[in-house]
Amino acid sequence: MVDIKAIARETQKTIKLYLEDPYMKELKCKIINVYWEKGGKAYLTLNKTIFHPRSGGQDCDLGWIQNPEYKLQILKVLDVEDVVVHYCKLQYGDSGRIKANSDVKCILDWDRRYKNMKLHTAGHILDYAVAKVYGRLVETVSANHSPPNAYLEYKANPPTNEMLKTIIEEANNIVRENREVKWIWVEYEKLTEIAFNAPNLARLPKSERYRVVIIDGVNGIPCTGTHVSKTGEIGEIIVTGIEPSTMGFKLHYNTN
Ligand SMILES: [Zn+2]
Known part of the structure; x- marks a missing residue:
């Protein structure tokens, strides 16, 4: 079981770009941490994000985090003391390539x-x-x-x-x-x-x-x-x- 509160404690606060520009649909950023769970699912933190977590009566955003080698589908986004945690499922690629400091592209499910x-x-x-x-x-x-x-x-x-x-x-x-x-x-x-x-x-x-x-x-x-x-x-x-x-x-x- 991944302890989400522990992730927040050991991670820098996420820059929340959805607060500055809610029309931003894509973003290039870096992975800070990855915590794997069974079944190809993982909790990811990023240096910055366009994904709004579930809070204030608004449901979380969904979308994808990817680079040419892999693609993760977002299942849930949580805010834990200003660290935005992205709960994802691997869609394709080698999970071993998904690690801290990797460059990734975030794509927002804009219609939602x-x-x-x-x-x-x-x-x-x-x-x-x-x-x-x-x-x-x-x-x-x-x-x-x-x-x-x-x-x-x-x-x-x-x-x-x-x-x-x-x-x-x-x-x-x-x-x-x-x-x-x-x-x-x-x-x-x-x-x-x-x-x-x-x-x-x-x-x-x-x-x-x-x-x-x-x-x-x-x-x-x-x-x-x-x-x-x-x-x-x-x-x-x-x-x-x-x-x-x-x-x-x-x-x-x-x-x-
Ligand atoms: Zn409002």
């Missing part, structure tokens, strides 16, 4: 990632539309921004049909206006100023700096997910259902 980017950005827009319609900050207690079942769970009574209609309208107005989505890095003091209405400030882990995602005209949200750069890319936000939950209600949604 782009859908996650659209859903994730749509989630922020829905948070905004819900707050606007309820006339107050509505706390998000859980979220999943990935297929097949994207949802947001709010700590509030379910909306009436009329309220829901307005939420959908407000959200799609922002999509149609094709607003800019950008991100900035800030220190904690600045964070409370920029993201004063963010639904999850109290739950944020302590950090030296925070990444705040800002949709033009919408309150900033601390987030390390991947987003589209213009809201128009989402196409359309569709609410597929409202379900009462123990904490409040779940709003199931999709993009088209």
